[in-house]
Amino acid sequence: MDVKAIIPFKKEGAKSRLGDFFSESEREELALSMLKDVLAALSESKIEEAEIISTGSREGILSEAQLNGAKATLAVSVREDERGLNEVLNEVIAEEKEPVLIIMADVPLTTPESINEIIEHDEEVVIVPGRKGGTNALFLRKPYAFFVSYYGLSFSAHIETAKRRNLSHAVHDSFFISADIDEVEDLIDLLIHGNGFSAEYLRRIGVFIRVDKNSKSRAVVDRRQK
Amino acid sequence: MDVKAIIPFKKEGAKSRLGDFFSESEREELALSMLKDVLAALSESKIEEAEIISTGSREGILSEAQLNGAKATLAVSVREDERGLNEVLNEVIAEEKEPVLIIMADVPLTTPESINEIIEHDEEVVIVPGRKGGTNALFLRKPYAFFVSYYGLSFSAHIETAKRRNLSHAVHDSFFISADIDEVEDLIDLLIHGNGFSAEYLRRIGVFIRVDKNSKSRAVVDRRQK
Numbered sequence: 001m002d003v004k005a006i007i008p009f010k011k012e013g014a015k016s017r018l019g020d021f022f023s024e025s026e027r028e029e030l031a032l033s034m035l036k037d038v039l040a041a042l043s044e045s046k047i048e049e050a051e052i053i054s055t056g057s058r059e060g061i062l063s064e065a066q067l068n069g070a071k072a073t074l075a076v077s078v079r080e081d082e083r084g085l086n087e088v089l090n091e092v093i094a095e096e097k098e099p100v101l102i103i104m105a106d107v108p109l110t111t112p113e114s115i116n117e118i119i120e121h122d123e124e125v126v127i128v129p130g131r132k133g134g135t136n137a138l139f140l141r142k143p144y145a146f147f148v149s150y151y152g153l154s155f156s157a158h159i160e161t162a163k164r165r166n167l168s169h170a171v172h173d174s175f176f177i178s179a180d181i182d183e184v185e186d187l188i189d190l191l192i193h194g195n196g197f198s199a200e201y202l203r204r205i206g207v208f209i210r211v212d213k214n215s216k217s218r219a220v221v222d223r224r225q226k
Numbered sequence: 227m228d229v230k231a232i233i234p235f236k237k238e239g240a241k242s243r244l245g246d247f248f249s250e251s252e253r254e255e256l257a258l259s260m261l262k263d264v265l266a267a268l269s270e271s272k273i274e275e276a277e278i279i280s281t282g283s284r285e286g287i288l289s290e291a292q293l294n295g296a297k298a299t300l301a302v303s304v305r306e307d308e309r310g311l312n313e314v315l316n317e318v319i320a321e322e323k324e325p326v327l328i329i330m331a332d333v334p335l336t337t338p339e340s341i342n343e344i345i346e347h348d349e350e351v352v353i354v355p356g357r358k359g360g361t362n363a364l365f366l367r368k369p370y371a372f373f374v375s376y377y378g379l380s381f382s383a384h385i386e387t388a389k390r391r392n393l394s395h396a397v398h399d400s401f402f403i404s405a406d407i408d409e410v411e412d413l414i415d416l417l418i419h420g421n422g423f424s425a426e427y428l429r430r431i432g433v434f435i436r437v438d439k440n441s442k443s444r445a446v447v448d449r450r451q452k
Binding site: 113114153174176178185189219 | 339357358379382401403
């Protein structure tokens with residue numbers, strides 16, 4: 001079974017909720033490093049082909065050269081599209097006859113093992129939850145029969161769509177894929193569990209975890225002065 | 227292989243970070259419902275015996291009657307101990323010759339499947355991460371050879387301890403076990419994915435998820451007026 005991975009990616013204005021902590025170019029660099037981590041995991045999995053859908057305006061488009069080092073055994077192509085996530089993805093899957101794995105670009109802790117487990121499920125739709133109601137990966141055996149609804153509580157929307165269209169579905173249980181990086185405190189998980197491009201980038205620019213003894217030993221993210 | 231589950235539990239003053247949203251008695255009720263969800267998952271897993279270590283002062287001690295309905299095929303005992311988590315657990319495991327699974331009481335989304343997967347790992351130590359550096363479940367084949375360090379970045383501490391003591395270790399990847407309920411926004415995951423005692427309790431007291439269209443469709447937790 002050939003499965004193609006589809007990775008939506010937006011470089012321009014990426015990760016705006018991390019704004020207080022990084023400059024705009026640092027946020028773009030971090031977003032790109034996370035994408036490279038996802039590609040590296042795919043490249044070690046059974047998946048052999050990935051298409052990045054680079055959204056946003058022309059200036060923000062990804063160049064293939066930027067992906068260096070992350071795609072040893074993976075055929076990667078980049079498709080540009082200025083439309084929104086749902087619009088683009090629904091058009092793409094409507095024409096797709098072979099199974100696809102839609103995976104977000106901001107899940108840098110993704111492992112090859114979990115990718116393989118996801119595509120080994122027998123069900124027609126496999127949903128991998130993100131935190132707070134999101135969908136961080138979505139495996140579709142019959143992409144043409146599905147309809148994606150990202151934004152908001154996409155997990156519940158995708159379950160409903162599978163039911164309404166009589167597609168069998170499973171929920172795949174993965175912490176590492178659930179851990180999307182949206183806010184500064186999410187960086188704790190990346191720094192603790194990550195050993196790829198993005199964790200390395202954070203360490204290089206001086207981001208670290210401090211344990212706050214005054215606050216029940218909670219972990220907080222901090223940054224060394226330049 | 228007989229594995230005993232050990233569940234530390236603190237009813238009194240439970241879940242203080244949920245303070246703004248619930249009364250003290252509601253927080254205790256929620257904590258108890260989450261414990262019952264963990265027991266229900268254990269009861270459907272291959273584990274047949276669980277010991278709850280109820281910490282805190284005498285008034286906060288759990289009675290077995292409070293666990294009604296959650297333990298069909300599980301032998302549950304309650305042990306009282308007024309000491310801190312690490313102190314109690316390290317004394318207990320030092321004397322334990324058979325494998326144990328230490329699992330937190332605030333992981334109500336835990337599934338029987340993931341419990342079975344954890345105890346099927348070949349390694350001597352299996353760590354199931356919580357969010358932000360925590361350890362939400364810890365499987366020890368040789369409990370007497372280990373030493374727990376909860377609080378702070380316990381995940382990293384437990385990895386270090388396994389290495390230092392030459393115990394083989396694995397990290398088990400589970401979103402549902404990672405999802406400990408500490409803060410109000412954690413309730414989003416419980417309401418979306420939960421169908422046990424604690425999700426039912428939340429719904430009964432009028433807690434629900436609202437999608438904030440003004441804020442990039444982010445999900446927020448809200449509560450109906452009484």
